[in-house]
Amino acid sequence: MTGTAARAAAPAIHPLPQFAAGPVGVVLVVQALVLSLLSGRYGFHRDELYFLAAGKRLDWGYVDQPPVTPLLARAGAAMFGDSPAGVRALATVAALATVLLVALVARELGGGRSAQTLAAGAAALSAFVLVVGHMLGTATFDLLVWVAIGLLALRLLRTGDGRWWLAIGAVAGVGLANKWLVLLLLSALGIAVLITGPRHVFRSAWLPAGILVAAVLAAPVVWWQARHGWPLLTVAGGISEDDGAENRILFVPLQLVYLSPVLVPVWIAGMVRLWRDPRLRWARALVVAYFVVCVELLVLGGKPYYSIPLLVLLMAAGAEPTVRWLARGRRAARRALAGALVVLGAAMSLVVALPVLPPDGLNPVLAMNKEQGEQVGWPEFTATVAAVWRQIPEPRRATAVILTRNYGQAGAIERYGTDLGLPRPYSGHMSYADWGPPPDSHTGPVVLVGATTMAGVADCRVAAEHDNGLGLDNDEQGTVVTVCGVLTRPWSELWPQLRHFY
Template sequence: MGPDRGLPRFAAPPVGIVVAVQAAVLTALSGRYGFHRDELYFIAAGHRPDWGYVDNPPITPWLARASTALFGETPMGLRVVATLLGMATVVVVALIAREFGGGRGVQLFTAIATASSTFVLVVSHLLATTSADVLLWSLIALSGLRLLRTGDGRWWLAVGAGAGLGLANKWLVLLLLSGLGVGVAVAGPRGVLRSRWLAAGIAIAALLVTPTVLWQISHDWPMLTVAGGISEDDGAENRAGFVPLQLAYLSPALAPVWIAGLVRPWREAGLRWARALAIAYPVVCAELLVLGGKPYYAAPLLLPLLALGAEPVLRWLKRGRAPRRVLSGAAAAVCAAVSVLAGLPVLPPSALGPVLAVNQDAGEQVGWPEFADSVAGAWARIPDGERDTAVILAGNYGEAGAIERYGPERGLPRPYSPHMSYADWGPPPDRLVGPVLLVGRTDPASPAARLITGCRTVAKHHNADGVDNEENGVPLSLCTLTRPWSQAWPRLRRFY
């Protein structure tokens, strides 16, 4: 019996229309603001190809390098790959709906809901590690569900390939694998764990992730240091907002759909094989609450649950009277409009204030060329005879990435930063003993305050559009370094 026996046909034409509209909208808006701080970092990392970086494996920087090489180092050129990843995600989630027996209407509903959800809009507009992560989680879920439904152990090969690529992009895929593993152990079908193909799938995953693991080992596991810092600094805040954000990530209107997906396998005997998916989500959430991880780490798993819950929700709407359908449709339309406003750059930057309350990433796409202008103005305050030995020291990777991208056309030298992987790309040569143009503030209790002294603020950057992002109000100071860079650098390094 083939794996597609008994399943509806894939609704390629209507799903294709959804994907085409998605691509058109994302492309039209991809250059409206500017680079996100993380995108500037990925561009910089892509210019320094490696098997790993301090805070992420290599796939996203490699994608940034490929996209900008093919389509230009502009926001629109970089985001071509993000758009393609988003389109593929919609197709895969529609295929997951088909895996549960969903016909043409269910697949179309799932595709529209996925493409218009806030989370998918954000990660399809920007190139982030989550852009590839959400697709890879969806592919692993599709392959794993096929494995559970058919019992064909050869699907372990696809699961292993997806897991290996996922680990080479972001180690959060371990959460998905652990959640599904617990689900299968608890609810079955456990026979798939005895398949001889399981070892082959593990071998494929290990082969794909080995270079990244070796890089982490050779650099003393910096990603674990970063994760520990996130838990320590933001753990309480992450836990407090976890549940409300789960309800909001896709859209409040879609929360009943994925909740129906959690319930459905327990109500329909024909979907007993899918109970592992319904168990995986609470397991992943519990792991994140214990670890203090960011709430959005669990969001990719909402998409397979959305596909699982689509059919019972559509049945409920069909059985209801006209007022129910009208009210549900109106609520969905309002939430979709809010998702577009929150997730895509449709508003002028000066009107972003309310949006920043729900999506701070919107503000991080505004003002980087002007930021470089401010740095250039501060740099000009250094006497001509001292500039040849002066250093620009950026406080974080976004600032360093912006100066690296926009600085040369403004006469600025290469920036340095002790933040994340920029620390590996430094330090400045010890021959640079002149003034330090410090971008950002220094904690008086930090080692930097003893190594970089005598600071006097010569300028402050303010966004022309009044967007209150992380760089608005950042001071630019001229300082003195008290030790050679080679000695100071290890103490200046920051992992978060």
């Protein structure tokens, strides 16, 4: 299609409202203060401990993730300190960037000053954004990537300017180096545009250039996975097999609560607006893309939160009609109701997502966000293992090994164990399996963390059971620590049997 024909097929381009820099800036300042002030409470999450361990062993990939998040964990620790607050500084930056982009999405869809501010505030106070903004994780940067691609795609669809394919390709390539879920978004947007239009954007010569940019950026990560037998797909298949039925059952209910029940009317209003407003016909693909992703996840058995970034975009679309609703009719009553809902929703999100409660009061929260509990008690857990380690006669410790059941346990011992006299831990879980095995000269004893026996060792006895002292029912509460005698087979022979992904 010629440039003239493409412009003729594109929607009419109207000037965008002025960006609400002042009020959106206030939202960002408050968001930064809240996340920063609370980032040091509790402690590291098990995943953060794993990312720190992976960051010490930088590679183009790991069995369960691409390299960006471990790289950022290492960078955060180096720049801001090897502490929860230091590592999470970059998560805070990513959350701020996400909220800023949400405001820009509202503007892209014609939202004025009030709509942009509402979109930014709703995103900043939503439970999902608070959770991923508080902790450093793959989902933190995946959310930013999805929102960025959503904004760029809207800009492409609104203007018809094919050069935006280059920016989409660049963000997608970086996103693939963090988490492969971005492929769901790209496929869903592609299908949605084919269904709703404007289809002429696919005839742009810039599309293959954007694909090339994404491919070049993602090539080292894909090559690493190919060389290692595509372990990331093995892990994804395991998630579907183990949790697929539960994910499908809970999918719809969790769509209603992950952001906040209070925000459901806002993103529904966004869907209705994009579908009915003839001035936004070009943006209908965003609605269809959400449902396509939902179908993909239901088929694959993926986790329900994978689709939430698209709800964030739809929430931005719903900001303008929400502002109009507040300005109609009985304004005082509507604004009083909205204010009460904002206070209720904010309180719910803060308690569920952030470490505002004392650790011993977290049990009721774990049903809604178990990740809070996974940030408590790791130094004490390591002390439990250290107490068992000291039961081994000192002359025998030179050939002894600590073997953990999961990467969180290994990451905690690696992070806190040195000060307690513990050696490097080993584990067959995820990429820790690639960082082993112990030397064959280490013939025992073996301290098993999270197991009572293991093939290849004899004379096992349970030496301790971990108690976090808070009555907190997190994943490691009640974990057994076992001491076994000498190995009956060398580690090099045992190790392939000890690798596990779940």
